[in-house]
Amino acid sequence: MNDTKVKKRFVAVMLLVCLIFLPGCWGKREVEELAPLIGLGFDLGKKPGTFLITMQLAKPNQGGQGSAAKIEDRTFSVEVASAREATEMVYKLSSRIPFMGSLKVIVIGDSAAKAGFNDIIDFGQRFAEFRRTMYLVLTKGKAQTLLNMKLRDGELAAMSIKNHMEQGSSLSTFPTVRLGHYLTILGTQSTAPIIPVVESIKSGEDGIEYNDAKDGKELLIQGAGVLRGDKLVDYLTDKETKGYMWLENNVNNRLVNTMDSEGTISFGGQVLKSNTRYKLTNNNGVIGLQYIITTSISVDEVMGLKRQLSEAEWVDLMNQAEDRYAKVIQKECDLAIEKERELGLDFLGIGRHLEERDPSYWKTLKDQWEDKIADFPISLNVNVSVHHSGMSSSSSTVKLTEEGKQ
Known part of the structure; x- marks a missing residue:
C-alpha cells in the first residue's frame, strides 16, 4: 500500500471521529410544542413587589396555510414577582412552551412606567432567546387591557403595534424604540429615554370616525413618554x-x-x-x-x-x-x-x-x-x-x- 492510500484512509477515519463529536439537535423542540410569544405587557401587581405580566401568544400555523399569528384566545395575565415565574405559569396554562425568540413588542403600562420597570425588563437582556430588536411602547392605561383588545381587522394587538412600528418612517411622527436602543440611551446617563405611546381610540375622538358597528377597536400611536432612567416623568404631545x-x-x-x-x-x-x-x-x-x-x-x-x-x-x-x-x-x-x-x-x-x-x-x-x-x-x-x-x-x-x- 502506497503512502497516498494510507493518507486518504487516515483522513477518512479522522473525519468519522470528528462527526461523532459534532453537536446534534439532541435538545431540539418541535414547533408544535412551542407557543410563539408575540407581545409582553408589564403592569404593577396588586401585591407589593409583584408585576401583572401579560403574555400574548400566537397560534402556530397549521398545514402551512394562513397567517402564523391567527387570532385565538391565548393571551394570559399572571401576577408574579419575576418574568421567569410568569413563563412557568403560562406554560402550565397553555400546555405549550412559550418561545421568547419570537417576541415583537413589550408594552409598559402607566403604573409600571411610573414606578420603574428595569428590574422586570432585565430578563429581556439576559435570557438568550430574547432579541434586542423588539419594540418598546408605553400605554396610558394598562398593558393587559391593550393586549387583550380585539381589533376590527382581527389582528393580534401586538402584531398590529409591530406593523405600525415597522411603517413608522412613512410618516415620521413618532419615534421607534427597540430594546437595544433603550438600553444604549440608559448607558449615556445624560440623555433621557423617550418611548412612543399606544392607545385605543373610539370613533369620534381626535377627529377620527369609523364604523363602530363592526366588532372591535382601533389603535392609535401618537405622542411619547419621557423617562428619568426607567421611570416615566411626563408625556409629550x-x-x-x-x-x-x-x-x-x-x-x-x-x-x-x-x-x-x-x-x-x-x-x-x-x-x-x-x-x-x-x-x-x-x-x-x-x-x-x-x-x-x-x-x-x-x-x-x-x-x-x-x-x-x-x-x-x-x-x-x-x-x-x-x-x-x-x-x-x-x-x-x-x-x-x-x-x-x-x-x-x-x-x-x-x-x-x-x-x-x-x-x-x-x-x-x-x-x-x-x-x-x-x-x-x-x-x-x-x-x-x-x-x-x-x-x-x-x-x-x-x-x-x-x-x-x-
Missing part, C-alpha cells in the same frame, strides 16, 4: 413629539400643512428629504448649540385660489409656502425645546452633542446638567425649499371668467 423627530434628524417622510400669510390659501405637502445638523456657537464666551434643518417639500395640494395666477405670481406663492413651512417646523421644534427646559430632562440629547463636539467643555457641565438645561442657549436655523409644486399653477376651484380661458 403630538406636536412636541414631532419637534423631537425634527431635532433628532429622524424625519424621512412627513405630511405638513400650512397657510399663506393672509390665511386664505392652504398648502398640503410631503417632505421629500430632510437633514438636521448641529454646531456649537460661541457668543462672547457663552457656548450654545444651533440646529440647522434643511428640508425639501413637495406641494401636493393648494386650496383657496380664486383666480388664475401668472408664472411670476405662482413663484411668489411657492416662496410664501417655503416660508410658512419653515415656520411650522420651527414651531414644533420650539415646543420640544420648551418641554425639555420645563422638565429639566435632556430627551433631545443635547448633552450628548456637547460631549461629541467639545468633551472638555462637557466635563465642566455634566454633573449639573439637569440644572443647566433650562437656560442653555439653543437656536434654530430652518431652511425649506419646494422642489415640486404639482403639474398646474391653477386650481380646480378657480372660476374662469371666460369659457376656455386658461
Whole structure:
C-alpha cells in the first residue's frame, strides 16, 4: 500500500471521529410544542413587589396555510414577582412552551412606567432567546387591557403595534424604540429615554370616525413618554413629539400643512428629504448649540385660489409656502425645546452633542446638567425649499371668467 492510500484512509477515519463529536439537535423542540410569544405587557401587581405580566401568544400555523399569528384566545395575565415565574405559569396554562425568540413588542403600562420597570425588563437582556430588536411602547392605561383588545381587522394587538412600528418612517411622527436602543440611551446617563405611546381610540375622538358597528377597536400611536432612567416623568404631545423627530434628524417622510400669510390659501405637502445638523456657537464666551434643518417639500395640494395666477405670481406663492413651512417646523421644534427646559430632562440629547463636539467643555457641565438645561442657549436655523409644486399653477376651484380661458 502506497503512502497516498494510507493518507486518504487516515483522513477518512479522522473525519468519522470528528462527526461523532459534532453537536446534534439532541435538545431540539418541535414547533408544535412551542407557543410563539408575540407581545409582553408589564403592569404593577396588586401585591407589593409583584408585576401583572401579560403574555400574548400566537397560534402556530397549521398545514402551512394562513397567517402564523391567527387570532385565538391565548393571551394570559399572571401576577408574579419575576418574568421567569410568569413563563412557568403560562406554560402550565397553555400546555405549550412559550418561545421568547419570537417576541415583537413589550408594552409598559402607566403604573409600571411610573414606578420603574428595569428590574422586570432585565430578563429581556439576559435570557438568550430574547432579541434586542423588539419594540418598546408605553400605554396610558394598562398593558393587559391593550393586549387583550380585539381589533376590527382581527389582528393580534401586538402584531398590529409591530406593523405600525415597522411603517413608522412613512410618516415620521413618532419615534421607534427597540430594546437595544433603550438600553444604549440608559448607558449615556445624560440623555433621557423617550418611548412612543399606544392607545385605543373610539370613533369620534381626535377627529377620527369609523364604523363602530363592526366588532372591535382601533389603535392609535401618537405622542411619547419621557423617562428619568426607567421611570416615566411626563408625556409629550403630538406636536412636541414631532419637534423631537425634527431635532433628532429622524424625519424621512412627513405630511405638513400650512397657510399663506393672509390665511386664505392652504398648502398640503410631503417632505421629500430632510437633514438636521448641529454646531456649537460661541457668543462672547457663552457656548450654545444651533440646529440647522434643511428640508425639501413637495406641494401636493393648494386650496383657496380664486383666480388664475401668472408664472411670476405662482413663484411668489411657492416662496410664501417655503416660508410658512419653515415656520411650522420651527414651531414644533420650539415646543420640544420648551418641554425639555420645563422638565429639566435632556430627551433631545443635547448633552450628548456637547460631549461629541467639545468633551472638555462637557466635563465642566455634566454633573449639573439637569440644572443647566433650562437656560442653555439653543437656536434654530430652518431652511425649506419646494422642489415640486404639482403639474398646474391653477386650481380646480378657480372660476374662469371666460369659457376656455386658461
